Amino acid sequence: xxxxxxxxxxxxxxxxxxxxxxxxxxxxxxxxxxxxxxxxxxxxxxxxxxxxxxxxxxxxxxxxxxxxxxxxxxxxxxxxxxxxxxxxxxxxxxxxxxxxxxxxxxxxxxxxxxxxxxxxxxxxxxxxxxxxxxxxxxxxxxxxxxxxxxxxxxxxxxxxxxxxxxxxxxxxxxxxxxxxxxxxxxxxxxxxxxxxxxxxxxxxxxxxxxxxxxxxxxxxxxxxxxxxxxxxxxxxxxxxxxxxxxxxxxxxxxxxxxxxxxxxxxxxxxxxxxxxxxx
Amino acid sequence: xxxxxxxxxxxxxxxxxxxxxxxxxxxxxxxxxxxxxxxxxxxxxxxxxxxxxxxxxxxxxxxxxxxxxxxxxxxxxxxxxxxxxxxxxxxxxxxxxxxxxxxxxxxxxxxxxxxxxxxxxxxxxxxxxxxxxxxxxxxxxxxxxxxxxxxxxxxxxxxxxxxxxxxxxxxxxxxxxxxxxxxxxxxxxxxxxxxxxxxxxxxxxxxxxxxxxxxxxxxxxxxxxxxxxxxxxxxxxxxxxxxxxxxxxxxxxxxxxxxxxxxxxxxxxxxxxxxxxx
Numbered sequence: 001x002x003x004x005x006x007x008x009x010x011x012x013x014x015x016x017x018x019x020x021x022x023x024x025x026x027x028x029x030x031x032x033x034x035x036x037x038x039x040x041x042x043x044x045x046x047x048x049x050x051x052x053x054x055x056x057x058x059x060x061x062x063x064x065x066x067x068x069x070x071x072x073x074x075x076x077x078x079x080x081x082x083x084x085x086x087x088x089x090x091x092x093x094x095x096x097x098x099x100x101x102x103x104x105x106x107x108x109x110x111x112x113x114x115x116x117x118x119x120x121x122x123x124x125x126x127x128x129x130x131x132x133x134x135x136x137x138x139x140x141x142x143x144x145x146x147x148x149x150x151x152x153x154x155x156x157x158x159x160x161x162x163x164x165x166x167x168x169x170x171x172x173x174x175x176x177x178x179x180x181x182x183x184x185x186x187x188x189x190x191x192x193x194x195x196x197x198x199x200x201x202x203x204x205x206x207x208x209x210x211x212x213x214x215x216x217x218x219x220x221x222x223x224x225x226x227x228x229x230x231x232x233x234x235x236x237x238x239x240x241x242x243x244x245x246x247x248x249x250x251x252x253x254x255x256x257x258x259x260x261x262x263x264x265x266x267x268x269x270x271x272x273x274x275x276x277x278x279x
Numbered sequence: 280x281x282x283x284x285x286x287x288x289x290x291x292x293x294x295x296x297x298x299x300x301x302x303x304x305x306x307x308x309x310x311x312x313x314x315x316x317x318x319x320x321x322x323x324x325x326x327x328x329x330x331x332x333x334x335x336x337x338x339x340x341x342x343x344x345x346x347x348x349x350x351x352x353x354x355x356x357x358x359x360x361x362x363x364x365x366x367x368x369x370x371x372x373x374x375x376x377x378x379x380x381x382x383x384x385x386x387x388x389x390x391x392x393x394x395x396x397x398x399x400x401x402x403x404x405x406x407x408x409x410x411x412x413x414x415x416x417x418x419x420x421x422x423x424x425x426x427x428x429x430x431x432x433x434x435x436x437x438x439x440x441x442x443x444x445x446x447x448x449x450x451x452x453x454x455x456x457x458x459x460x461x462x463x464x465x466x467x468x469x470x471x472x473x474x475x476x477x478x479x480x481x482x483x484x485x486x487x488x489x490x491x492x493x494x495x496x497x498x499x500x501x502x503x504x505x506x507x508x509x510x511x512x513x514x515x516x517x518x519x520x521x522x523x524x525x526x527x528x529x530x531x532x533x534x535x536x537x538x539x540x541x542x543x544x545x546x547x548x549x550x551x552x553x554x555x556x557x
Contacts, residue, residue: 034374150393157384160376164365164436167335168388169358207374215420216377 005240013134014126014193014246018236020141021190021202022229026210027148028186029203030221031179034159040077040180042200043092044187046099047073049196052121053106056114062121063136066191070184073099078180082173124195124247126239133192140185147182155179156217193236195247201254202228209258212265227257285312287349288444288475289334294343296326296333302341303329304499313443316466316476316489320510321496327479328366330496331446335363348443359389362437366448366479370429375420378432382407385439407439411465427458434465438474445469446477451484460485483507 005011025041032038051069055062073095080091107116120128129137148155158165158175166172183203190199210223235250242249289311296304304326311317321327332338334345334352345352348360362385370381382404383396390400408417411431413424421429430450437445447466451459463485470476470489483490493510495503503510 030374036373153384153387153390154392156380157387160381160384161365161370163337164363164384165387167337167358167363167365168385169336169356170387211373211375214375216418217374217380220374 005237010127010129011236011240013129013131014236015233016134017129017137017189017193018232018246018250019229020137021186021194021199022232023225024141024144024148024186024189025194025199025202025232026206026224026228027221028144028179028183030207030217030224031148031155031159032183033204033207034156034217035162038204039092039200040074041183041187041203042197043077043095043099044070044073044184045196045199046096046103048099048184048187048191049103049121050099050106052191052196053103053110056110056116057106059111059114061132063133063188063191066196067136067140067185067188069099070187071181074180074184075177078177082176119245120195121191122195122197122247123245124190124193124198124250126193126236126246129192137189137192140189144182144185144189147178151175151178152221193232193246194250195245198247198251201251202232205251205254205258206231209254209261212258212261227254231257285314287311287346288313288315289477290344290346290349291330291334292344292346294333294345295341296329296338297341298329298338300341302499303338304333304496307343307501309494309501309504311475311477313475314470314473316470316491317478318483318486318490318493318507319477319479319496320481320483320493322481325496326499327481327496328448329499331448331477331479335361335446359386359440360443362440362442362445364430364433364437364445364447364450366452367433370421370433375422377418377420378408378413378424378435379404379417381421381432382435382439385436389440403439403441407435410438410468411435412461425455425458427454427461430454430458431461431465434462438469442474444475444477446479448479449481450478451480451482451486456485462486463489 005015029038029041032040048066048070051066052062054060054069055065058065077091077095107118110116117125119125154170154175155178157168157170158172158179162172165175186203187196187199190196190202194202206224206227207220209227210220214220214223231250231254235253236246238244238253239246239249287310289309291307291309294304294307295302296307307330319327319330329338333340334347336352340352347355348357370376383400385407386400386403390396405414405417408414411434413428413431413435416424416428421432424432434447434450437447450462454462466476466478466486466489476489478486478490480486487507490507493503493505493507494501495510
C-alpha cells in the first residue's frame, strides 16, 4: 500500500508535511497543556485564516501571510495576557471570532477568477501541499524543534511554575513570547494537511493520550510526539484511500488512539484491583 | 560596599513594597548578614510574604533600595546564589513530572541554553534530592507524593544550585508533624553548612531552634527585630487554619503558648533522613 501512495508526488509532499506536523505539534502542545492554555492553538488557527484570506486577496503566498498573521496574533495575545487588562477568555474570544470573521470577509473580496477552497484551509487536504510550502514547513519545523528541544528545560520551568521562574531571574516574558511564536509557526506548518480549525487537536490529544501512560515530562513529550506522527502520517494515508479530508481523518485517528489507551488503562487498573482484592 | 566584619546578604533601605500602586510594606529598613537564620513572623496580611516577594522581584519595590549580596536587585544577575521555596502546597500542571525533573529546574539560572545536562549538574540534582530525603522517589511522578513530600521537592529545587541564601515562604503550612520535623532538620543542616536562611512563617514549630533572629511584622512595618524570646507571639492567627496543624499544643489554643516539648527531635539537629514516610 505504501508503494502505491508514494507513486504520487502530491502524496509524497503530503506525507512529509504530515511527518513535520506530527513532530512539531505535540512538542509545542505539551507546554500549552502544562500552562492550561491548550486552546491557544485554536485561536491562532483562526487568526491565521485572516492571513490566508489576505494572501488570496493580494495574490501573495497564503502560507507566508498566514505566518505573519499568526505570529502577530500570538505576540499580541501573550502581551494582553501578561498585562492582565483583559481576562484570558475575552482575549481568546476576540482572537477566535475576529480571526474567523476577518478571514471570511476578506476572502469574499478576492479578485475575480481566484478559486478559493476555504474547506481545504480549514480542515486540511492531501492535494494542496506545494514544493515551496514543503521547504517553508521544513524551515519552520527546524525553528520550532530548535526551540522546543534546545530551550525545553526553560519552557518547562516557566510552564511548570511561572512564579518560581520569575524569582529565579529567568526571562519569563521572552520565553512566553517565544512559546507563542513557535505555536504560531506550528499552526502554519499544519495548515495544508491538518487545517487551521483542527490543528489544536494535534497539539492537545497526543499529550492527553501519552500522559495516561507516563510518569515523567520527558517520556510524555517523546510518546506524544510518536503518537502525533502516527496520527498525522496514518491520517494522510487513510484519507488517500477513503477519500476523506486529511485534517478530520488525522484528528479522528488521534482521538481513537486516546480512547483505546484510556480503555486499556482502565482495564489494567480494573484487573490489578481484582487481583489484589481478596473478595 | 564598605568592608565590614559581617557580609550583608540582603539590605533593605527605606523600602516600600506593594502591588499595583498599593503599598503593603512601608519604610522597611532591614539588613540580614551571612550565616543568619531569620524568621519573618506576623499575622496573615502583615506583609511578611510581600517583604520577600519584593526581594525576589515578584512584588514591586515602590521606594528605596534593595541590595542582594551588595548589588542593587535590579542589576543583580547571580540568582543561582538565591534559593526560593514558594508558598504552595502542590506543584505542577497537568503533565506527569518526576521529582528529578522539578529539581533540575532549580539549576536553570546556572546552566547555559542549548547545552546538555552535565554529569556535575546531575550530581547537584542527586545531592539536593538526597538532602531532603527523597532519593528513593527521585524518578517517581509527583502525583504519587504526599503534600509534605512535595514541599521537600520544592526545597530540593531551591537548594540544587547551592544557594548562599535560601528564602522559604510558609514551607510548613498544611504539612504533617513528621514532615515539619524533616523540614526543620533540612534547615538545621543548611545553616550548619553556612547558608543564610530567611523563613517566612506564622508558626515555627520544630524549626524554632534553628532560628537565630526574629523579625515580626504588623501592618506592613517591623515591630520587633531581635531574639525569638522577645518576639510577640508568632502564631496568633493560627486559629484560622488550625485544621492544618497536628501539633498537640494547637489543640489548646487560646493559651497561645508553645510548650518547650514542641520542638523535640529537630532541636538536636541530627535526625537521619532516609526518605521514608512515617
